Each structure stands twice: as structure tokens, then as C-alpha cells.
Amino acid sequence: MYLTESTMVPIKVTVLAWGLTGLVMTIVLRKAFMLYFPVVFLFFQLVFNTVVFGGLVIALLLSANYYLAPVATSVVTERIVSSGITKSRRGSARPFVKINYVGIEKRIKCDRGTNLKGYHKVKLTISKGFLGYDIIRHWELATE
Secondary structure (H helix, E strand, O other), rough: OOOOEEOOHHHHHHEEEEEHHHHHHHHHHHHHHHHOOOOOOOOHHHHHHHHHHHHHHHHHHHHHHHHOOOOOOEEEEEEEEEEEEEEOOOOOOOEEEEEEEEEEEEEEOOOOOOOOOOEEEEEEEEOOOOOOOEEEEEEEEEOO
């Protein structure tokens, strides 16, 4: 699983941190941009700073939450809300299940060829992250 897939961060927190970082960096770097790019519109600078610096801040926060987390884990069983197959143009579609963990809907991608029939739950091994956001360390499909 990717870092973004294994961390249980609400989307509101991610978007807020991303947007605020872009706004702050636009204010800080406005004069520096005017020295090198004299016809830079404020909108384009805001978009640039949000994408570049916001993405870096989100990557740093997710990495700190994951890699600096304590080792203690707990096992939780969650009901599968829905399942399906991801769409892909290259033919690499994968089955997935959706769960609702503490109010956060999370999509978990399964290995190719996994038959999801008969599974109603997912057993998650969870640890608390450094910043307080839960991390999925391991998961497996369960019938009960």
C-alpha cells in the first residue's frame, strides 16, 4: 500500500493543509516572484505555490505520521460497505473493498484475481500515527 492509502487522514485536513500552505507561500514569495517573472498573475502564483509547496507539506506530514509512529498495534474488524473493480485503461484493473473506519471511508485495493464473494469484513491491524492519525499496517479479508 502507498503511504496515502495506508494513512487514515480525513480529506478536509489534507485539503486545508494543502490550501493554507499555498496561500502562506504566495504571501511570502510574492515579491521574489516579481523579481524573476514580472508579469506573473496572482492566480497562477497561488496555483503554483499550492501544488508545489502544499504537496511537499502533505508528503512531510504523512511521512512523519507513518515513520515516527510507535510500534504498538491493535486488530480491528470492519464491515465491507461495498466492493468493485478499479477502472484502468491499460487492463490492470484490481478489485477493491470500501470500509468505513471511524467515519472515514477508505478504499482498500486487493491483489489481482482476488475473488471478493463470500467476504463481508476486513480485519485491520492498526497503529496510532505520530500525529494521531491511524495507520493500516496490515489487512486481510474475513468472512466473519
